[in-house]
Amino acid sequence: DIQMTQSPSSVSASVGDRVTITCRASQGISSWLAWYQQKPGKAPKLLIYAASSLQSGVPSRFSGSGSGTDFTLTISSLQPEDFATYYCQQANSFPSFTFGPGTKVDIK
Amino acid sequence: QVQLVESGGGLVKPGGSLRLSCAASGFTFSDYYMSWIRQAPGKGLEWVSYISSSGSTIYYADSVKGRFTISRDNAKNSLYLQMNSLRAEDTAVYYCARGMDGSGWFFDYWGQGTLVTVSS
Numbered sequence: 001d002i003q004m005t006q007s008p009s010s011v012s013a014s015v016g017d018r019v020t021i022t023c024r025a026s027q028g029i030s031s032w033l034a035w036y037q038q039k040p041g042k043a044p045k046l047l048i049y050a051a052s053s054l055q056s057g058v059p060s061r062f063s064g065s066g067s068g069t070d071f072t073l074t075i076s077s078l079q080p081e082d083f084a085t086y087y088c089q090q091a092n093s094f095p096s097f098t099f100g101p102g103t104k105v106d107i108k
Numbered sequence: 109q110v111q112l113v114e115s116g117g118g119l120v121k122p123g124g125s126l127r128l129s130c131a132a133s134g135f136t137f138s139d140y141y142m143s144w145i146r147q148a149p150g151k152g153l154e155w156v157s158y159i160s161s162s163g164s165t166i167y168y169a170d171s172v173k174g175r176f177t178i179s180r181d182n183a184k185n186s187l188y189l190q191m192n193s194l195r196a197e198d199t200a201v202y203y204c205a206r207g208m209d210g211s212g213w214f215f216d217y218w219g220q221g222t223l224v225t226v227s228s
Contacts (some may be wrong), residue, residue: 010191032213034214034215036153036215042220043203043218043219043220044153044203044215044218045213045218046208046214046216049208049211049214050211050214055208055216059173080224087152087165089153089214089215091211092215094213095157095158095167095213096169097155097213098142098155099152099153099154099155100152101152102152102153
């Protein structure tokens, strides 16, 4: 099975900061990666799919990059509503769709 | 608008059974792959099961294989998860999620979740 790791596990940031979260796969997954945002008590929300494609309706301050084993989610200017936990998910090792452990973004 | 509404969660004893349902609306349900994904309290996300649009292709995570059964009724716009031989480690919020058009293994819409608690 493909294992997903994320770093950091948590980050404290201020409104307006640029935030970068990294996701690493234990083996190459091409561009079969998605990013989700989850707020407490809510369902996850798809932000990025296929490593770098922005889901419809998601603000352009979110961007994704990478391929193979190393991926990045960047929030260019953190907004109050962006404080949440972010998960990556691989979809290369069909049908086992593993998620990363999550990165919590909280207020500095 | 797309809506997914889960139901059927609750408290069940170890070894017991439960059937979850997910009612879909706002899209052509029969065109989309669907999955169940769960989240144990305070933990991360775990994909549980997947079913193709017609129901002909089904997959399970190793952790639930042989105990859980996914199914769908396209006439009723509904997805189901029959859970048998439940264990404490199955305690989680269970979400139904829609696979994206053209890439059914990215999940573009999720329900609000239903909590399953397995405890004596």
